Each structure stands twice: as structure tokens, then as C-alpha cells.
Amino acid sequence: MSKLYLLRHAKAGWALPGVRDFDRPLDASGLADAETIGAAMRTRSYIPDLTLCSNAKRARQTLEGLAGHTDTGRVLFLDTLYSEDAASYLNLIRGNGGSGSLLVIGHNPMTEDLAIALSGHGDETARGMLNYGFPASGLAVVRFPGSLADAAQGTGYLEAFLTPADL
Numbered sequence: 001m002s003k004l005y006l007l008r009h010a011k012a013g014w015a016l017p018g019v020r021d022f023d024r025p026l027d028a029s030g031l032a033d034a035e036t037i038g039a040a041m042r043t044r045s046y047i048p049d050l051t052l053c054s055n056a057k058r059a060r061q062t063l064e065g066l067a068g069h070t071d072t073g074r075v076l077f078l079d080t081l082y083s084e085d086a087a088s089y090l091n092l093i094r095g096n097g098g099s100g101s102l103l104v105i106g107h108n109p110m111t112e113d114l115a116i117a118l119s120g121h122g123d124e125t126a127r128g129m130l131n132y133g134f135p136a137s138g139l140a141v142v143r144f145p146g147s148l149a150d151a152a153q154g155t156g157y158l159e160a161f162l163t164p165a166d167l
Contacts, residue, residue: 004093004118004142004151005041005048005103008111010034010065011136012058022082026061033137033164034065040167042070044160046141048103049073050096054081059105062137072103081106086113090151097148108134115140115158118151122158129161138163
């Protein structure tokens with residue numbers, strides 16, 4: 001069995017004049033929410049072996065907030081998590097699927113699209129929450145019967161969907 005943790009970066013402020021979208025930092029609520037999700041991950045023993053993190057500033061800051069409260073495993077920073085689609089996210093997951101659990105800190109709509117596509121079944125409450133959208137700092141926990149290298153559409157079980165507002 002393997003687990004995939006899909007985390008949308010925490011809430012970022014609007015880009016100031018002259019600041020690229022890629023370089024937008026988290027706002028105060030985003031910093032607090034990242035810490036809240038990190039603490040919730042620790043409490044629930046959601047501990048990844050490997051983290052793939054977008055290299056965008058807001059994603060890196062989200063990781064920092066998590067890491068202050070839980071173990072994030074080995075970390076790889078990838079520019080492609082900022083610019084690619086959900087299919088590319090899945091290819092990255094498969095390519096790094098040798099670990100038992102993997103955390104992906106990325107962006108929407110890719111994170112939401114992938115969580116929905118992979119979750120063929122799941123906890124009814126979690127599925128209901130996910131159907132209302134994937135807010136900043138939202139965390140989908142998708143369980144697979146085998147390796148993440150074999151993850152495919154509809155083969156995962158949505159075990160949980162956490163948002164800071166619900167914790």
C-alpha cells in the first residue's frame with residue numbers, strides 16, 4: 001500500500017507591481033494555515049518519504065510551515081510543478097513512486113484535477129468536501145493498493161481531505 005498527499009500551497013498575497021506571480025509570498029493567514037496543516041499531518045501520522053515541491057515562493061514557504069511541525073522526508077524542488085498540467089503531475093508521481101508515500105506541494109487547478117481523477121472511491125465525507133473545491137492549504141490523502149509508480153485514474157481511495165478551516 002502507498003499514500004499520496006496532494007497539498008495546494010497556502011494562501012498567498014496578490015503580486016505587487018514588478019513581482020512575478022512565481023515570486024508571490026504567502027500572506028499571514030497562509031503562513032498560519034501551513035503550520036496548521038503540518039501539525040494535523042503529524043497528529044494523523046501522514047509522513048511522506050519524499051516531497052515534491054513547486055519551486056514557486058509560496059509553495060516553498062508552505063513547505064517551511066509544514067516542516068516546522070512534521071517530517072517532510074527528502075525534498076525535491078521542481079519548477080515544472082508550477083507550469084505543468086495534472087497529467088504531468090501524475091507522470092512525476094509515477095517517476096518518483098518507489099517510496100511508500102509521497103507529498104506533492106503544488107498549484108490549482110492541477111492539484112484538484114489530479115485528486116479527483118485518481119480517487120475512484122473514498123470516504124464519503126472527504127469526497128463531498130473535495131467536490132466543493134480545493135482551497136489553499138487543502139490536503140487530499142489518496143491511498144493506493146500498490147506502488148505509486150502504478151497510480152492511474154480511478155485507482156485510488158480518497159482517505160481524507162483536510163482544510164485549515166475544518167481543523
